[in-house]
Amino acid sequence: MTDQELQQLTQEISLQFFGVPFRHQARFNSRLRTTGGRYLLRSHDIELNPKHLEEHGVEELLGILKHELCHYHLHLQKKGYKHADPEFKALLQRVGGSRYCQHVGAKPGARPFLYELKCKDCGMSYKRKRKMDPARYVCGRCKGKLALLKLK
16 A cells, blocks of 8 residues: 555545544654554644554554544544543544554564573573673572573
């Protein structure tokens, strides 16, 4: 889907579900990492994460688009457009937008363990994803000294 097709889809969804035209820009932003989309308060534009379309399909994208359009229309009407506002929750429920989006890319915590802290006294092993200074810690079991090992 191109940005022009997304713009057309956004205008159609806005008229069909909200009864008000969408008069600003809708575009994909591949730099979005942790969110499905965002509504920009100053420019009133909507940016969507293209990875959601690739990984989860059009239905997921439509839910995110409705969510961002709720922010858009409520903000322009000077009503409660934030996630905690009752007006936002009611409108989102009415149009069938998604409250949360699915994860994209690698799942959180999917990084492999790179390091192991091993107790010199009892042999207890602690696996870690980040490098740590073993001199600052002791074994939780026997209070012995730890050694840092790099895993393959």
